[in-house]
Amino acid sequence: DAGVIQSPRHEVTEMGQEVTLRCKPISGHDYLFWYRQTMMRGLELLIYFNNNVPIDDSGMPEDRFSAKMPNASFSTLKIQPSEPRDSAVYFCASSLGSAQNIQYFGAGTRLSVL
Amino acid sequence: KNQVEQSPQSLIILEGKNCTLQCNYTVSPFSNLRWYKQDTGRGPVSLTIMTFSENTKSNGRYTATLDADTKQSSLHITASQLSDSASYICVVASSGGYQKVTFGTGTKLQVIP
Numbered sequence: 001d002a003g004v005i006q007s008p009r010h011e012v013t014e015m016g017q018e019v020t021l022r023c024k025p026i027s028g029h030d031y032l033f034w035y036r037q038t039m040m041r042g043l044e045l046l047i048y049f050n051n052n053v054p055i056d057d058s059g060m061p062e063d064r065f066s067a068k069m070p071n072a073s074f075s076t077l078k079i080q081p082s083e084p085r086d087s088a089v090y091f092c093a094s095s096l097g098s099a100q101n102i103q104y105f106g107a108g109t110r111l112s113v114l
Numbered sequence: 115k116n117q118v119e120q121s122p123q124s125l126i127i128l129e130g131k132n133c134t135l136q137c138n139y140t141v142s143p144f145s146n147l148r149w150y151k152q153d154t155g156r157g158p159v160s161l162t163i164m165t166f167s168e169n170t171k172s173n174g175r176y177t178a179t180l181d182a183d184t185k186q187s188s189l190h191i192t193a194s195q196l197s198d199s200a201s202y203i204c205v206v207a208s209s210g211g212y213q214k215v216t217f218g219t220g221t222k223l224q225v226i227p
Binding site: 004042043044045056091093099100101102103104105106107108 | 146148155157160203205207209215217218219220
């Protein structure tokens with residue numbers, strides 16, 4: 001298996017633009033997580049899904065952020081409108097059977113909002 | 115408030131030496147504790163995961179310990195290699211209706227020749 005695949009690897013955009021990050025989890029995994037990592041705050045859980053259903057979105061910073069999982073093999077994290085403080089590395093991870101099992105992370109998307 | 119504190123923040127050691135990283139947590143109720151290794155520019159990779167009943171777990175040259183009474187964990191790296199240079203993140207999960215995870219801010223380890 002190729003592991004968790006995220007795209008794009010890097011994204012540079014201007015303030016106010018819409019940004020869409022994409023994730024393909026490991027085939028067969030039923031949990032999917034979106035994280036944000038910054039130097040100041042470290043890794044933060046934004047939202048996670050179980051069987052394509054959002055379970056906990058309490059980490060989503062504000063209404064500008066939204067996440068969807070239309071099927072078991074694809075998820076998006078959208079920021080609209082983007083702001084400079086959204087600049088961070090966004091990771092997607094997946095796990096099998098339980099949110100408490102080992103999570104496998106993608107390589108991340110480095111987002112820069114100018 | 116659930117917290118995970120790691121020490122030291124950064125560490126430089128000579129290749130071949132051993133080192134120990136610390137993790138203290140206040141997460142409750144406790145479910146499991148994980149150590150991740152994150153290379154620069156990459157996503158975290160799981161090293162170990164320990165539940166309440168486990169007090170030691172090894173993965174090659176990495177050995178994690180857990181003292182659930184004092185709420186402390188350590189990650190010991192034996193005979194360090196240059197490839198061990200990375201950030202090591204302690205993550206504690208709490209039990210309950212759905213998963214809550216608390217991340218430490220990590221220890222940045224640099225192994226020098």
